[in-house]
Amino acid sequence: MIFLELFITFFIIGAFTFGGGYAMLSLIQNQVVTRHGWLTPEEFTDIVAISQMSPGPIGINSATYIGYSVPHSLGYSPAVSILGSVAATFAVVLPSFLIVLWICILFEKFRSNRYFSSVMDILRPVTIGMIAAAAIILITPYNFIDWWSWILFAAAFVALFFFKANPIYIILGAGAAGYLLYA
Numbered sequence: 001m002i003f004l005e006l007f008i009t010f011f012i013i014g015a016f017t018f019g020g021g022y023a024m025l026s027l028i029q030n031q032v033v034t035r036h037g038w039l040t041p042e043e044f045t046d047i048v049a050i051s052q053m054s055p056g057p058i059g060i061n062s063a064t065y066i067g068y069s070v071p072h073s074l075g076y077s078p079a080v081s082i083l084g085s086v087a088a089t090f091a092v093v094l095p096s097f098l099i100v101l102w103i104c105i106l107f108e109k110f111r112s113n114r115y116f117s118s119v120m121d122i123l124r125p126v127t128i129g130m131i132a133a134a135a136i137i138l139i140t141p142y143n144f145i146d147w148w149s150w151i152l153f154a155a156a157f158v159a160l161f162f163f164k165a166n167p168i169y170i171i172l173g174a175g176a177a178g179y180l181l182y183a
Contacts, residue, residue, distance in 0.1 A: 002070060002071055002074060002076075002084065003071070003083055003084055003087045004087075005036070006066075006067050006070060006071075006084055006087045006088045006091070007087045007088070007090070007091040008091070009031050009032070009036065009088075009091075010063050010067070010087075010088045010089075010091035010092040011091040011092070011094060011095060012031070013027050013028055013031060013059075013063075013091075013092055014059075014091060014092040014093060014094060014095040014096060015095035017059070020057070020059070021057045021058035021059030021060070021061075021062070022058060022059075024058075024059035024062070024092075025048060025058070025059070025062070028044075028059070028062055028063070028066070029041075029044055032044060032066055032070075038066070038069075038070045038073070039066065039069065039070070043069070047062055047065050047066060047069070048062065050065060051065060059092060060089060060092060060093065063088040063089050063091070063092040064085045064088060064089045065085075066088060067084040067085040067086070067087055067088025067089060068081045068082065068084055068085040069081075069084075070084055071083070071084040072084075148181050148182075152174055152177055152178065152181075156170050156173075156174055
C-alpha cells in the first residue's frame with residue numbers, strides 16, 4: 001500500500017537526517033526519485049522550488065507535496081491523496097518528536113541526580129554567555145543600529161529583569177514601538 005510506503009520512507013528520512021531541511025533534500029531525492037521511482041528528477045526539482053516558496057520548513061513542505069503527488073499520480077482522488085500528505089508529513093516529523101520526548105523524560109528522571117544538576121548548573125551560564133557573545137558580535141561598530149534601538153533594548157531589559165514582565169508583552173510592545181519609530 002502506497003500510504004505505508006510513504007510513511008516508512010519519510011520516517012527513515014526524518015530519523016536519519018541531521019542539519020535541517022536542506023540536508024534532507026538529497027536523501028529525499030535518493031528515496032523518491034532513485035529508489036522508488038515515484039517522481040522524475042524534473043518533478044522533484046519542481047517540488048523543491050515550490051517547497052522553497054511556501055512558508056515553513058523545506059523538508060516538511062517537500063514531504064507534504066510529495067505525499068500528495070505520489071498517490072495522485074497513481075490515480076487516487078485528490079481527497080484520498082491528502083492522506084498521503086498527512087502520512088508523509090507526520091512520518092518526517094515523528095522521529096524528531098520522539099527524540100525530544102525521550103530527552104524530556106530523561107531530564108525529568110535525572111533532574112534530582114546531583115551529577116546531572118551540576119552539569120546543568122554549568123551549562124546555564126555557558127548558554128547565556130553564548131547568547132551574549134552573539135549579541136556582542138552583532139553590536140560591533142560596523143553593525144551599530146541607532147540610539148532608538150539601544151533605548152528599546154534597555155527598556156525591554158529593565159521590564160524583564162526588574163519588573164518580571166511577560167516576554168510576549170515585551171515583544172509586542174517592542175514591535176509596536178519599532179513600527180511607530182521607523183514607519
